[in-house]
Amino acid sequence: MSEAKTVFEMGVREYARTPVLLALLVFLPAYFVLFFTRVIPDRPVPVDVPVQGTMGLEMSSVVAVVMGPMATAFVGGIAGLFLMQSARTVDARLTVVGADLPSILLARAGVLALTVAVAGVVSAGATSVAYVPERPGWFLFATALVGLLYGGIGAVVGLSLNRLAGVYVLMFGPLLDIFLAQSPLTDETHALAPYLPGHYPMRLALDAAFTARIAPANLWPGLAYLLAVGLVASVAFSRRLHAG
Amino acid sequence: MSAGRDRRRMRVGFEMAIREFVREPINVALLVALPPVMITSYGSMMSAFPELSYMSTAPETLGSIAGTLFVAAFLPGVIGLFQVISARRADDRLALAGFPRSALFAARLLAVTLASVLTATLSISVLSTQTAVEAPIPAVLVLAFVGVLYGLLGMSIGTVLPRELEGSLVLIFLADMDEALASGIVDTDSPLTKLFPLHYPHEVFQAAVDGSPIALGDVLAASLYGVVLSVVTLGAYEAVTARGGEGR
Numbered sequence: 001m002s003e004a005k006t007v008f009e010m011g012v013r014e015y016a017r018t019p020v021l022l023a024l025l026v027f028l029p030a031y032f033v034l035f036f037t038r039v040i041p042d043r044p045v046p047v048d049v050p051v052q053g054t055m056g057l058e059m060s061s062v063v064a065v066v067m068g069p070m071a072t073a074f075v076g077g078i079a080g081l082f083l084m085q086s087a088r089t090v091d092a093r094l095t096v097v098g099a100d101l102p103s104i105l106l107a108r109a110g111v112l113a114l115t116v117a118v119a120g121v122v123s124a125g126a127t128s129v130a131y132v133p134e135r136p137g138w139f140l141f142a143t144a145l146v147g148l149l150y151g152g153i154g155a156v157v158g159l160s161l162n163r164l165a166g167v168y169v170l171m172f173g174p175l176l177d178i179f180l181a182q183s184p185l186t187d188e189t190h191a192l193a194p195y196l197p198g199h200y201p202m203r204l205a206l207d208a209a210f211t212a213r214i215a216p217a218n219l220w221p222g223l224a225y226l227l228a229v230g231l232v233a234s235v236a237f238s239r240r241l242h243a244g
Numbered sequence: 245m246s247a248g249r250d251r252r253r254m255r256v257g258f259e260m261a262i263r264e265f266v267r268e269p270i271n272v273a274l275l276v277a278l279p280p281v282m283i284t285s286y287g288s289m290m291s292a293f294p295e296l297s298y299m300s301t302a303p304e305t306l307g308s309i310a311g312t313l314f315v316a317a318f319l320p321g322v323i324g325l326f327q328v329i330s331a332r333r334a335d336d337r338l339a340l341a342g343f344p345r346s347a348l349f350a351a352r353l354l355a356v357t358l359a360s361v362l363t364a365t366l367s368i369s370v371l372s373t374q375t376a377v378e379a380p381i382p383a384v385l386v387l388a389f390v391g392v393l394y395g396l397l398g399m400s401i402g403t404v405l406p407r408e409l410e411g412s413l414v415l416i417f418l419a420d421m422d423e424a425l426a427s428g429i430v431d432t433d434s435p436l437t438k439l440f441p442l443h444y445p446h447e448v449f450q451a452a453v454d455g456s457p458i459a460l461g462d463v464l465a466a467s468l469y470g471v472v473l474s475v476v477t478l479g480a481y482e483a484v485t486a487r488g489g490e491g492r
Contacts, residue, residue, distance in 0.1 A: 171415075
């Protein structure tokens with residue numbers, strides 16, 4: 001456990017040593033959400049809220065609620081990608097000096113979770129400036145869940161592709177998933193949407209934002225998806241570590 | 245004599261940039277595979293949207309057009325970013341060996357332009373299978389232009405923020421904001437959206453695809469944007485690299 005703590009602290013110190021990165025982690029999600037809420041007019045649109053059905057809501061509120069989780073997904077995905085890329089040589093050295101795999105894995109997951117938590121709090125906070133969710137705690141949870149899912153996917157991408165290819169995938173992925181496939185403005189759910197990582201957390205986020213009810217049917221599959229992504233990332237990580 | 249030497253230097257820099265890119269087959273594979281995947285996915289996912297009052301055309305067509313512009317702009321954008329970041333040390337050494345900074349910059353930009361032209365050609369071919377493109381020549385020119393525009397943006401970001409994580413974060417947020425605003429998928433009426441790089445090219449591209457007259461004002465505004473960005477990027481590149489790069 002002390003090994004995991006040391007490796008975690010090393011990872012956090014690496015981030016803390018780069019003030020520009022810390023500033024960007026706070027500024028970019030906040031700017032992203034707030035900018036959209038400023039430029040979108042307050043016009044009512046019909047919106048499909050999972051637990052409630054169709055509701056008439058202001059476009060700016062809907063956009064704020066969608067953009068918060070999307071910003072967190074971008075940060076999570078890129079953080080996961082570069083965490084795996086930059087830690088490659090360090091992790092190999094750590095195993096040489098006797099650190100065990102679960103400790104390294106736990107530490108890396110901890111750094112990723114902390115990054116997502118910061119981005120999630122900032123994004124949900126920026127969303128709340130434009131529209132206060134009915135269930136803020138659940139909205140924050142859903143936002144962080146999207147970020148963690150994309151963080152895990154970013155880690156898998158970082159373990160299998162190079163940086164350039166990884167950035168391509170993580171630039172397009174959350175936009176297609178969250179902005180288009182899970183959009184509450186759609187008439188019908190796209191055939192692919194239920195299989196994408198953002199599906200259940202976004203349903204949870206929409207319910208938490210616009211109603212007082214939360215459907216467990218959207219909570220458990222989202223957590224199961226996270227577990228599956230976490231397992232895939234762990235297996236890929238341990239294979240890379242063993243391969244040296 | 246000097247002109248011939250400059251040309252040779254440019255060629256060496258350009259070949260280096262290309263070799264660096266194609267050394268990893270996954271880069272080439274994604275450059276070829278992403279345009280069809282993105283354009284068809286965008287169109288398909290947009291088909292689930294209702295035709296809202298502010299949309300300029302049917303949602304599926306709107307999606308295909310937005311996806312085409314997105315992929316044509318951002319693939320070269322990411323290449324521009326990594327061209328500058330990953331080649332910083334090599335560029336510094338080349339500069340020490342007598343390569344002018346402007347020749348290095350031009351070689352990088354030439355590589356980005358080649359990627360832009362390839363992506364634009366492939367993207368317009370894919371779009372043609374989804375919807376009729378009434379004016380293909382202006383359409384492909386706009387796509388190549390947005391590729392170079394985002395290539396320059398990537399290079400600017402890579403120059404000012406020469407670390408991969410920070411540079412990628414900024415490019416991703418900028419690109420996705422720009423795309424979401426220019427696409428016409430969300431309703432916007434703020435003049436602030438006109439400051440984003442894809443705003444005017446999107447207007448020109450939309451007109452080229454649906455065959456409506458292309459507004460000269462949009463072409464001029466997009467061109468001005470390109471000129472200003474070129475000057476700013478070259479200025480930043482020369483200023484930062486002349487003092488030894490990232491403060492190492």
